[in-house]
Amino acid sequence: MNRYHRFFRGLQVLLVGILFSSLLFIAPVHAVNSAAVSPETLNQVDTGLQQEIEKERQQATAEAERKLDREAIAAIEETKKAIAAIERGKTKEAIAALERATGKIDILVARYPELALIPVEAQVAIIDFAPQDLNLVERIRNQVKSAVNAEDFPAARELLNNLMSEIRTATVNLPLEKYPDATKQAARLLNEGKIDEAKGVLQLALSTLVVTEQARPLPLVKAHTNLATAVTLAEKDRDAAQRLLEDARAQLKLAQELGYARGDREYAVFDKAIKNLEQQVKARENTAGAFAKLQEQFSSFFNRVSEVVKPGDSSNRAEARSEE
């Protein structure tokens, strides 16, 4: 523990703000207004890059919103209404809410017979805690491994949080396989006068909402922005274009070191392609075609990496429940 302690003391960097996942649980007692503290610390990015990141965030938000299903959202709302009605002792109201919920769910099952998860809520957040310095990243990686090997999971968790640099979309989904049965069972229990059991079943159903996550790695967004800027400068300012290409490779390496699609073979392909471009820029060759091809390939790689759906942090599910 002291090792981690010393390590972080040595860094002398800040830490004010709110961890995305913890936001859902925070009970502030006496908090400094962290919004007023602009953490301009490790990852200073220029305005152009900030704009690109913001654009990407908006795109992620729009995509996430598009996927939300109104029927599924309504089914969850009706379930919450049923619980509230049970708590007020209004069984008939609860049964009516459950009938509406079941109706919505039946439509969903008919509409998506093959689909297991229906999105009902999404959160998009920019989380950029990772250092830019690859040596520092390497140290954190090693410390994570030591902590996990020693089964010091709390320390590993904290360390792993320092390897995040992503636009994260967390989606809460209704599981079509289990949820309909739960609402029907609750209705049956209510009809049998088993009020508490019905409430328990509904609360359990809400707790079975499944969280999935997608991450758009920020170093890849940065690399992509560098490539795009390098294209515009290749003819006029070779030095700047080369610096941008070099930085694009560094960002690519950073994404890999942070574990984003770490084993993907395309990392090596891009590294080589960018190196080739650097040579072509240096030799004053025409690079328009090569740039266009690389950008296209890179976009498709970025989309592929960003589309990966992982099981999420269940704190989002807790949020869904806490709204009850």
Place this chain on the structure above:
Amino acid sequence: MNSTTLNRPNSQSQQEIEQERQKATNEAQSSLDQDAIAAIDETRKAITAIEQGKTQDALQALERATGKLDILLARYPDLALVPLSIQVTVIDLAPLDFDAVAEIRAAAKVAVDVDDFPTGRALLHNLTSEIRTSAVNLPLETYPDAMKEAARLLHQGQPDEARTELKLALSTLVVREQSRPIPLIFALANLAAATAIAEQDQDNTLKLLKEARTQLKLAKELGYASGDPEYKELERAIKDIERQVRAKERTEGPFAKLREKFSSFFNRVSRVNRPSHESQQTQSQQTANA
């Protein structure tokens, strides 16, 4: 709703967690330093004044900040960090089923082993069961110098540089976290309940003691001070009491001794200070809600 727990729906458990959360909050609040808080407020005022072009106001704010910091330095010459804000959070996401915990542990190890840190992170997050106190601290070693440097820059007519210096100082506030493992809170509660009924209800006393051992094991499996040899000693002590209860021996003394030992273990584990995230730059959050 201040806190949410997924896995322990019963209201008795909720009360125990709430009680401990309250305790953590009170303890953390009592450690806050008003002079440190005032120094931060004055720093912010100085930044605002610089942005409004009011150099004199900024200088006055910095003088007040420096004054507060001098008091702090005089009061705590040996202290590196002075707490100025806290957050207490209940995070209880870990499954209660040992098989499920083992599965997550194994999957997390594999993910970290193959450098798939995003997956490892998500998995390990699901092994959290704690009351977390996050304290934002003012670093006494570096903060006062930054105030003086900013004042010097202002005097030299370099307001932009002074503003940057102040913002950098604010970004060097250091967050430290402490975790009170929820399974240990439950184990303690079980021991207390067992003590109360040991003479009258043998069966339930044994059930409570067994549950205390289960919670102890869960805390260890979730990685809370998992290498601590005291886990074994406490487990053995609980088993000894179980045997004494079965033999209808007097257990008052052993219970008192065990609870004292357990409390001191819990306090020791909960007092461990961890550094928090290196740079929490949650820049924005968009909710597309139902």
